[in-house]
Amino acid sequence: MILPIGETLANLCGFAGMACIVVAYAYGTGKAAPNPYVQHGLNLAGSQLLTVSLLVNLNPASLVLEAFWSAIAIWGLVKAVRQGRAA
Template sequence: MTSINASDVIGIAGALIVVIAYFLNLHGTLCTTSYKYSALNLVGSLMIVYSLIYHPNPASMLIEGFWASISLYGLYKAHQNRRTR
């Protein structure tokens, strides 16, 4: 049986953050254009990447790289929207 270490716990927490952000969006509580939505996705993605450093999986690393990049773009857009208001 495989033991769970700190990197696993961090990765699981990151996955939960991403899923919770998605659920809150579908529930109508969190808008995809909000700063919080992109920030939650970025933090969750980086936590998953941290776990992937210890348990490499190229396909997962690729998707998390895109997820983090898109989240950064979302943060940029949210910042731009705040400036134009």
């Protein structure tokens, strides 16, 4: 255990993160023109919540996956901000 939070709280964070990522995927798939702030914001929130869970219930491979998931979500948010300023 790396973080000093309870396992139940860590699991709740993990389930909330999973829900964010699933909702973001469904949103991106279901909308003709998804709002990038919603899609990437949900993905970032989800990956961060899952990271909290993974720091209590250590799984190195999943932790690396969430690092990439966060980086890609941040990249998407940065692109959205840049495109918004250009418009």
